[in-house]
Amino acid sequence: MQQTTKGQSSGTRRRPPVPWHSRQLQQFRRCALLHQLCLLLLMAASIIASTEALAIEDRASSSAKTRWVPAIGQSWQIVLNAPLKIDPKKPVVIPDVDVYTIDLFDNSAQTVAALHKLNKKVIAYFSAGTYEDWRSDAKKFAKDDLGKPMEDWAGERWLKLKSSNVRNIMAERIKLAAQKGFDAIDPDNVDGYGNKNGLGLTKADSVDFIKSLSKEAKKYGLSIGLKNAGEIIPQVLSVVDFQVNEQCVKYNEVQTFEAFIKAGKAVFHIEYPKGAPKSVSTKTKAAIFGAKGTERFTTLLKTMDLDGWVEYRDGKHFITKTG
Template structure:
């Protein structure tokens, strides 16, 4: 689902003291030290840098399937495993990714009644029935719900998981979420996926790429070309080129741009980019390959 960043970068005053500057430069290191060690996912399916794909969430794929190497589909819609099995039988070696929301409550999901009221935050603009979650509470009931969702993905035969909305700290969530809170939750989630033999995609959360890169196996992004935030050259400290440099695939979707405005740039970065509609139905225009 399309997620636009809600934070406006603060202006830095010329009168900041040297002590304050030292504090800001040491804070990220302190946060990084508090993170758990990454859990290895030896033997997990991991997409190659150049991987053709389809991202279809509003419905399940139907035959004849596009001749792509990876499908990313809704986990709850495919929880019986039938479509996952069919997609794999259609093309041996094809990876199938389980989409779930890890940072929001969705009132239409079958486990919606399990979410305690204290973890439910503000509604998401333009997404009826969806509310931000207090991800700081992952050590309690919220974590149990997410573990059950990962178990569902594993039982259905998925190879990987795409957790959406893992950037609540950068939005008006209704909770005082900090960058460190998001890092703690995202690394915990990635480790839990790996414990189950599932590779895991980092969805958006562009600013935290440097810290999260060791935990995530590939990346899924929406609209980084439209918002001029795809590469380290654009952002100074973070960018999806860091995934590619680490040998990890990047999957990008643009909705509003013409393919002529982003495909050449994506191909030059070795990104796997598509033009899609907001509905995320079967429509797709790939920048390269099938």
């Protein structure tokens, strides 16, 4: 009969204890495997990011080749006080015009896509020259970026156009417009030089700012308009694609903005007549629509809050649904 050693049971054999150096080797191997796994994950993330970046560049490059620029005389509607109310599955919108300008932040990519289904071009409105305290990116502005409050517009302040932070924020807005599928941008309030801005803004500041916005827009295949700012047209006409002006008839500035027509570029023209929308006099309408030099402008009558109501040269008026 086989003898058993103390501490052992018959028929079984204990595994010898694992030497300390073997345990360290196992731990080392585990760490090495984890390290390799982390490297693989980082490589995968890098590949995905690079692929997405290339896809964005490809879209921008493709868009740039077919970049839409509005034509003189195209019909237009602008609605800024609320997002458009439009069914993306069965889109319908009135009036049936060529171009819509709507707010960049308030309207979704689905709304832009719905307008595209209806063969509309879509312009993204945002204020490039003022801070608006209700915008989703308002916290990104530094205290030093802000000037005096904008008269008659609560929650708005003029912006330092030379600020790299301001320009970066505007670049992000332009990128957002591209991501949502807009065809163009309408950057507002670029004429701070003519207002009490508290920042010493000059025409040269606006010219340089518009050139930077134009360069950024074209990177994504977007066209860009000049909003008002008639004094700097000669310096920026070559870098913008169309013009949006408010009340050039009222302020006797028609001739100023005719420069765009002479250059073969569209002019979108808004007047805010007294009594709009219900009681604009026939005399007032005749003075606006019959103003010499505006014959090739796309002229609208609107209320100051830029709601859905609009009236055209032919006397037809519409209310675009919002909500």
